[in-house]
């Protein structure tokens with residue numbers, strides 16, 4: 001990772017297009033032209049994963065699989081030796097982002113109008129995309145695409161709207177959802193905690209928790225003593241494991257823990273709206289430690305309570321977590337940088353963002369100063385990860401020239417934070433305007449290979465990957481190109497067992513509201529009807545054949561310009 005954007009084909013833009021026209025078998029980015037022009041035809045596996053920037057100043061290695069169809073394995077076990085070589089095509093969602101009327105969540109309170117007891121932050125989540133009442137319709141969408149897996153979350157606040165009060169109605173709903181999926185031969189992958197919690201876990205109306213912990217406000221993950229909250233979440237996970245263990249084997253504990261704590265307690269853009277990133281670094285790090293302890297508690301609760309092997313592969317419960325990963329690259333003055341200080345800064349950011357949290361709960365310790373070495377050995381945390389989900393959306397710049405995060409000695413591009421770290425891609429079709437970041441295909445390969453080399457015995461899953469776009473053909477290209485990079489990573493030895501597109505439908509994109517559209521199926525917000533995009537058609541064809549064909553690669557694959565994003569509505 002940490003390489004510059006691939007510019008070769010952009011320079012050869014007209015040649016790329018011509019090659020595509022004349023030779024439909026060629027990848028649309030003209031990789032054949034790349035290899036013939038530079039003569040190196042180097043093995044794809046030489047892509048730098050250590051930030052050494054081997055590509056600088058030399059010919060780019062082909063960052064694509066060789067021409068031809070790309071075939072993927074059949075669905076198999078997510079963990080265990082027997083599942084190696086298997087592959088599952090899927091789609092992912094999260095409860096708060098899709099479900100109608102979730103009034104006990106912190107997000108409902110956070111976004112509800114002030115006149116109705118809420119805080120009026122951002123866009124009111126309201127009915128989201130009515131994914132609760134339309135759950136059966138959405139199962140049919142998964143079936144239409146012939147997908148293997150569906151990743152979704154069960155809403156803690158719906159199941160336990162008040163502390164220790166369980167909603168049987170909510171439990172029955174998720175029973176029926178699981179029954180519907182299994183009847184359609186779709187394997188569930190259930191996330192316990194996906195960016196939302198009951199207001200009683202941490203009430204955003206009293207984020208400072210003025211009167212200390214109570215049954216209506218446990219003071220959240222930033223509390224000096226989060227042990228009660230951790231115990232409550234573990235109790236919830238145990239309930240899910242007992243109730244659904246006969247239908248579910250694949251579980252995720254926490255979604256994007258690094259990102260979530262940063263947004264909720266670092267920047268304050270998610271509830272409860274605390275922002276310790278610049279004001280109280282020590283407390284932010286302690287919040288991460290609490291959340292890592294929560295992962296371990298959920299892991300243990302599921303392992304103890306899901307003892308039923310639902311699918312007959314001999315494994316009752318495979319428990320992982322899903323990690324947001326970014327392809328960080330060195331930057332200076334809003335340009336790619338070869339300055340050693342920026343390269344080192346990008347490596348530090350890579351560690352903090354892509355490694356630090358998973359390392360804690362897999363290797364068993366806590367690195368409180370984020371320097372790469374544990375400051376606290378925690379053997380009881382060791383091995384608490386059966387699989388690791390990577391969630392890739394974009395590449396981002398990091399500069400050492402400014403140091404917005406003093407403790408890491410760097411500024412990452414985290415719009416609107418810039419200070420010279422943000423880099424616009426030279427090919428504007430890779431810019432994702434609504435999210436203000438750049439999609440870069442080989443970043444996914446680099447991150448998968450880096451994780452597989454760091455933890456060779458940990459099965460990987462692309463548990464999210466997607467694109468905010470109003471143009472279905474761009475989504476189809478994103479699917480095709482992501483699968484090219486995943487195939488390349490598998491060929492180079494990464495144990496990647498699936499790809500879940502984010503997302504099944506358009507949905508509530510947290511602080512971004514309903515503007516960005518990530519759905520394979522687009523949602524009409526007047527009728528809530530779901531309409532397939534070209535992304536759904538393409539993913540369905542690929543999943544049915546378990547192959548990305550040469551024709552699909554020629555039309556949609558590669559690294560070259562994508563179909564442009566239309567002007568925003």
Ligand SMILES: [Ca+2]
Nearest residue numbers: 245248308316
């Ligand atoms: Ca099970």
Ligand SMILES: [Ca+2]
Nearest residue numbers: 249311313315
């Ligand atoms: Ca099983």
Ligand SMILES: [Ca+2]
Nearest residue numbers: 367371373375
């Ligand atoms: Ca350390």
